[in-house]
Amino acid sequence: MNIKRVKLVYYSPTGTSEKTVKAIQKGIDIDYDIVDLTLPDSESKNYTFDSTDIAVIAVPVYSGRVPPVAVKRISRLKAQNTPTVLVAVYGNREFEDALLELKNITEPNGFKAFAAAAFIGEHSFDTPETPIATGRPDAEDNKKAKEFGEKVKQKLEKLTKLDEFEVPGNHPYREGGKTGGRNPxxxxxxxxxxxxxxxxxxxxxxxxxxxxxxxxxxxxxxxxxxxxxxxxxxxxxHEGVLKAAKWLSTDYAKRKEPEFFL
Ligand SMILES: Cc1cc2nc3c(=O)[nH]c(=O)nc-3n(C[C@H](O)[C@H](O)[C@H](O)COP(=O)(O)O)c2cc1C
Incomplete structure (x- = not known):
């Protein structure tokens, strides 16, 4: 397939999805634009993608799902048969249905997934007292992200058409977390x-x-x-958050590694 430009799309409140997608880009190594959906002003912009772009869309995992704010912002993007890489970044617990949900919200708007990956990022509730994947993505993750980008490029070069592509996850999805009711x-x-x-x-x-x-x-x-x-x-x-941080820090201390779906 003839690809002219990469579009790096991310929603990344604490920056780990952004870092991951930029490390993947190093492996794809084609000129790129950034579509940052993290702040509210992104909702007043219109973004379009065509079939000579490759979209790499990265989101954090919240309760095994795509965060509702990201769902809303990603659902506004308009693509046209755009080859798409789906990336879920999670805090060393699980990513559950996030990739499937990401595929299902992007497909109706013209994104055609052909590759996906789950990477690990420092957990949003990480503190020195309750470390959870502290400092990730680290050098090892960045190396793997670059390798993934290289594999994505190789796959795309060989592709003649975009077939149905499967990612892990279940539908009906896991029940998502709530917005509101707890704040720092x-x-x-x-x-x-x-x-x-x-x-x-x-x-x-x-x-x-x-x-x-x-x-x-x-x-x-x-x-x-x-x-x-x-x-x-x-x-x-917030008691619930402090309790969750403690639980995650003890029960999910074992390092998980990125997974590629190609
Ligand atoms: C409300 C909330 C829910 C989360 N749920 C999960 C989860 O289900 N599984 C997991 O491994 N990490 C979970 N995390 C951690 C984030 O997925 C992780 O920290 C990610 O790297 C954050 O991405 P960002 O830096 O791009 O914001 C959650 C974080 C928050 C704030």
């Missing part, structure tokens, strides 16, 4: 009111004036504000 909090003593938490929030649910306020109903628990806070003032106190 800010320690007023160490907060410098820099506004970083508001700028990196994918749903725009944080506002900063002389205090930091969070619209709990819109918080997806993505932890972008926590991981980007320059003073560590933004942190989790």
């Amino acid at each position: 909090v800010t320690d007023p003593d160490t907060c410098i009111l820099c506004g970083m938490c508001a700028r990196v929030c994918p749903t725009g649910c944080v506002t900063v004036s002389d205090i930091v306020e969070t619209d709990t109903s819109n918080c997806t628990a993505c932890s972008a504000c926590v991981k980007n806070c320059p003073t560590g003032a933004r942190h989790w106190e």
Whole structure:
């Protein structure tokens, strides 16, 4: 197939899906554009893809599914018979139905999956006290991501048409997590009111004036504000999240490795 451009599409609140997709691109090694769906302003833009593009779409896994905000933003993309690589990035627990859901939401809009992969990223709830895949993707992951990109390119060069392509997962999907009802909090003593938490929030649910306020109903628990806070003032106190972090840190301590579906 004759491909002119790669389009790297990602929703990546804490940056691991972004890093992974960029490492895959190193292996594909064709000129590329970026379609970053992480922030709310992406909803006012229109993105189109044609049959001479290859789309690489990466999302984090939330409760074994595609995060609802990503579903909404990805469903707005318009493609035309565009060869597509699906990538799920998960925090060393499981990716369950995320790749299947990603395939099912992209296909009706003209994306044709021909390759997929699951990679591991540092868990959004990782802390020094509850480490979960800390620092991933690391050098080893990046090497594998590049190898995957090379394999994707080789497969595409040999393809004459885009056949039906299967990815792991079950339908009906696993029940997804809820949005709203849990959010990080800010320690007023160490907060410098820099506004970083508001700028990196994918749903725009944080506002900063002389205090930091969070619209709990819109918080997806993505932890972008926590991981980007320059003073560590933004942190989790929510009991459910702290409990989950402890459970994940003990029960999923064994390193998992990326999986390719080609
Ligand atoms: C609300 C929520 C649910 C999550 N659910 C899962 C899960 O089901 N399985 C898993 O392994 N990791 C899970 N994670 C961890 C993320 O998939 C992981 O940290 C990923 O690398 C984040 O991607 P990003 O850096 O692109 O935001 C979850 C994270 C959050 C915030």
